[in-house]
Amino acid sequence: MRFFGTVRKQYLLFLGIFVSAMLFLAIFGGRGLMQIYHLKEEREKIKVANARLDEENQKLAHQVERMKNNKKEEVEKIAREELGLVKKGEIIYKFD
Numbered sequence: 001m002r003f004f005g006t007v008r009k010q011y012l013l014f015l016g017i018f019v020s021a022m023l024f025l026a027i028f029g030g031r032g033l034m035q036i037y038h039l040k041e042e043r044e045k046i047k048v049a050n051a052r053l054d055e056e057n058q059k060l061a062h063q064v065e066r067m068k069n070n071k072k073e074e075v076e077k078i079a080r081e082e083l084g085l086v087k088k089g090e091i092i093y094k095f096d
Contacts, residue, residue, distance in 0.1 A: 079085040
């Protein structure tokens with residue numbers, strides 16, 4: 001009778017170790033819950049970056065359309081705002 005008690009304890013110990021190892025791998029393994037969580041976070045960051053890039057693309061496409069229609073005025077506006085260029089004879093005042 002004692003033999004079966006020891007075998008049963010060994011079986012339960014082995015089962016406990018096996019289940020613990022499986023849980024550890026399920027949580028921290030290569031395709032575990034932690035990896036899935038990090039991948040979801042990264043996917044959200046990429047979605048936000050894509051949304052920003054889509055918005056910038058739309059602005060640039062709109063700017064190209066404006067340049068096609070009002071070429072001189074739009075080019076002058078871009079040169080002034082983005083490149084800091086001025087017309088001949090203009091005076092620039094800079095304030096702190």
